Amino acid sequence: MNHKIIETLEFDRIKGQLAKHLVSAAGHHELAALAPATDYQQVKQMLVETTDGADILRLVGGIPLPKLADIKPQMKRLKIGANLNGTELAQVTKVLQASLSVENFFTELREKKVHLRVLEKTVDQLVTIPSVTTRLVRSVDPDGRINDEASSKLHGIRQLIIKTEGEIRQQMAHYTNGKSAKYLSEPIVTVRNDRFVIPVLARYRNKFGGVVHDQSASGQTLYIEPGAVMEDNNRLRQAQIEERQEVRRVLAELSAMLAPYRQDILNNERLLGHLDFINAKALYAHQMKLTLPQLSADNHVQLRQAWHPLIAREKVVANDIVIGDDYQAIIITGPNTGGKTITLKTLGLIQLMGQSGLFIPARDGSTIGVFDNIFADIGDEQSLEQNLSTFSGHMDNVKAILEQITSRSLVLLDELGAGTDPKEGAALAMAILDEIGQVGSMVVITTHYPELKVYGYDRAKTINASMEFDQETLQPTYRLLLGIPGRSNGLEIAKRLGIQPSVISEAQSLVSDDSQDLNAMIGDLVEQRKQAREESERLAKLVAQNKADQAELTQKLDRFNEQRDKMLDQARSQANHQVSQAKRQADRIIHHLRQLAVQQGANVKENQLIDAQGALNALHQDNPRLRHNSVLRRARAKHDLHPGDAVLVKSYGQHGELLGKRGNHKWEVQIGILKMEIDEQDLEKVAKKDLPKDKQTRRPQRSAVNTTQTRHTSARLDLRGHRYEEAMSELSNFIDHALLNNLSSVTIIHGKGTGALRKGTQQYLQSNPRVKSFSYAAPNAGGDGATIVNL
Structure with a gap:
């Protein structure tokens, strides 16, 4: 696509806003090369x-990427x-670590059944080198310092350095803290020429004794290495030299280890x-509230x-812009400062954004084309260097456009x-529009010429706009x-600004009757269109409100029917x-009466007993309504x-007391020392006298078991921030108390982090025979940072 349109529509400013969301040098390189595609x-x-990228951002907060430097020179x-x-x-190590973490991140997305369209194929191309990455992480700090663990020899040398430095400082303390301190300008130990010295008054x-390594600017202080520590300083110096040599050897070894994987790392x-660039596009779309456009193969x-x-x-004022189906040319007329030029730029810039793979600033359901080129002649094209007037500059641009359009x-x-x-x-x-129309290009123009209003009305595939x-x-x-x-509003504006009425009248007399009639007709159409739009917006709001009310009523009716059937x-x-x-x-009773009749000879007829028993059997009701049944009233x-x-x-299976309502169908219930939020369908009102013995009386047929509550039992345990051993002990106690309190389901929050707590939690749950099942929480309730346990 031609470079001039990028400059004219300020597409680079869009790229500048996008750059704020990038964290890698490679992402910035890709953004710099970004240009609208035409395929x-x-x-x-x-x-x-x-x-x-937008789905990942919405579900899990985006792709986790650190800041990555450019490693091509390395x-x-x-x-x-x-x-x-x-x-x-260290910079190369960061790229290898990021490759591993991104691969693990997408593996977790697969386990969570998160459906992605194409990014998994991109991630599958990553080459992870775990052994090399582990060695680099162990050997090099993020700031580039070589760690002691880089080699056993380096570790030994540095231990010797630390020990020797300690011995030297201990000897130096005799000078800074003892009787010799009065000969020093300051009671300190410092370093000159990589050797420990003390500041001695000249x-x-x-x-x-010893060696003078430096002196102060005034010459009053000499930095002397006492003779008593010279041997230790020599040993320290030798160890430091060996340390540098070993560091160089380690750097050479690590570089040689990386060399075979150079192309994979690149x-x-x-x-x-x-991936960073895709992440940035998703973040930019979220920040600007952009939407995914549909693509039209027919433009x-x-x-x-x-x-x-x-x-x-x-x-900014949002507008509907439609072109390409019923008409291929739009002629926008009207006075200055009305927004005509901004409308042109909005259409062009949205096309550039969409054809660059960006979401667009428009509502859902918007459609864009895929143009092979976009041309624009916008602004003052006057050029003193080329001796071009404004008109000549525009015509030069139009000539170039007509030679390239398809x-x-x-x-x-x-x-x-x-x-x-x-x-x-x-x-x-009009001639230029005819030429563009013959080629078949889409065209949108702005103009002040009234003749083009008639052109827009007469020509096929052309529409007027304002x-x-x-x-x-x-x-x-x-x-x-x-x-x-x-319509032209020049006379009305002049009149409002205070031009004398006689001048306005004279001007009106000079305007042809046809022009005045046309302006009056356009003004009436604009007013009618405005009224129709306002009425349409009002009706749209009413329809939306009615739909919302209907949905709410339908939901409540379904809930009512469900509760009614359940209660019945x-x-x-x-x-x-x-x-x-x-x-x-x-x-x-009948059996007892029959026995009495046999024993005492009472005159109780058998048929009367059978009739009484049949009447009692008839009390069993199968009527689903039971409208007048006292049992139903008690159930309600x-x-x-x-x-x-x-x-x-x-x-x-626990009794409790209602504390208050939480929402439409939830109640806060006090169960012992627990406060829990319970759906009202899971609650049944009981009389105080019907409570069990721990609250009222116990059932006599069951042996009493006294338990002592030793801790506050909650349906949720947060292990984040705990050490592993402490967390496992807390988890074991929590599950025991949950079982004692007859909880059927609890939540363990272990966080994501390194995964150690999560793994330890799952191993414990697998080994506990009282755990029925467990699974990760829903994505909106913590995801794999929390585990739901069924006991």
Whole structure:
């Protein structure tokens, strides 16, 4: 795509905003090379990648990438056999670590069943080298310092250095703290020429012997290495030399170890940069509230409430822009400062963003085309160097555009034909539009010429448009009106600004009647369009509110029906249970009567006893409504909940007290020392006298077991920040107390971190026979940072 359109529409400013979200040098290189693509499949691929990045950002907060330096120079040095220094090795190590962490990150996404479209294929190209990475991490600090663990010899040398330095300082303490301290300018130990020295007053230099390594600027202080420590300093110096030699050897060894993997590391850097770039596109889309555009192979553009991304969102006015289906040319007319030029730039810049794989500033459902080129002639093209007037500059641009356009091009022309005689300018503009129309390009122009309004009405595949203008305030609203040409408001504006009425009247008399009638007609159309739009917006709000109300009512009705059916089932079951108990009791009474009749000879007829038993059996009801049954009324009373009521939590089999309502269908319940939020469908109201013995009376048939509550038991345990052994002990105690309190489900929060707590938690749960099952929490409840345990 031509470079001039990038400059004209300020696409580089979009890239500048995108750069703020990048963390890698490779990502910045890819952004610098970013340009709008002209191939449909390539644009589609880039948008799909951005969609994957947006999904990852929404679900898990984005791809975890550290800041990565450019390691291409290091890889070039390895190619010629050079050794890398510590800082360079640390930068390479960071790339290898990032490759491993990104691969693990996407493996976890697969385990969580997160569906991605194309990014998994990109990640599969990463080459991880665990052994090399582990060696580098052990050997080199992130700041480039070679660690003691880089080699056993280096570790020994540094231990010797530390020991020798300690011995030297201990000897020096005799000078700084003893009787000799009075001969020193300061009671300190310092270093000169890599040797430990003390600052001695010059007049006492012979008190210590040894070697003078330096003196102060005044010459009053000499930095002397006492003779008593010279041997230790020599040993220290020798160890330091050996340390440097060993460090150089380690650097050479590590560089040689990396050399065979040079191409793999370079490829990893490129892939990580690409992932960083996708991450940045997703972050930019989230920040700017951009949306995924649909692609049209036929270049049918339909932008819904599109706005210019470089204008503050609270100031810019969004517009619908449609071209390519019913018409291929739009002629926008109207006064200056109404927003015509911004509309052109908005259309062009959105196309550049979409064809670069970026989301666009428009509402969901917007469609863009894939143009082979976008041309624009916008702004003042006057050039003193080339001796071009404004008109000549525009015509030079138009000439170049006409020579390059195809049927798949988009052309944006601002003030076409301006800068010359109005009659000739209008005629030239119409001829240029005809030429573009014959080629088949899409074109949007702005103009002040009234002749082009008639052209837009007469020509096929062409439509007039204007920027809305408030007739009362004579101020632009910056809304695009498709299908209505703009009217001139020059006389009205002049009148409002205080031009004498006689001048206005004279001017009106000079304007032809046809022009005045046309302006009046356009003004009436604009006013009608404004009223229709306002009414449409009002009705749209009402429809949206009605839909929301209907959805809420439908949800409440479904909930009501569900609760009603459940309560009826419960009432039916309880009624049948009580009738069954009454029936058994009646059977016992009848049996007792029969025995009395046999024993005492009472005159009790057998048929009367059978009739009585049949009547009792008839008490069993299968009617689902049980409208007048007292049992049903008692069942309903059990669900008439109020704060302070005693309740049974059915899922736990525990009794508790209601503390207060939480939401539409949730209650806070006190169960012993626990406070839990329970759905009201899981609660059943009970009388205080019906509570068990630990709250009222115990059942006599069960032996009493006294338990002592030793800790506050919660349904949630947070292990984050604990050491491993402490966390495992806390976990074991927590599960024991959860079992004692009859909890059926608990949550363990172990965080993500290094994964040690998570692994230890799962191993313990697998080994505990009282654990029925466990699984990770939902993504919105902690994901793999928390585990739900069923006991």
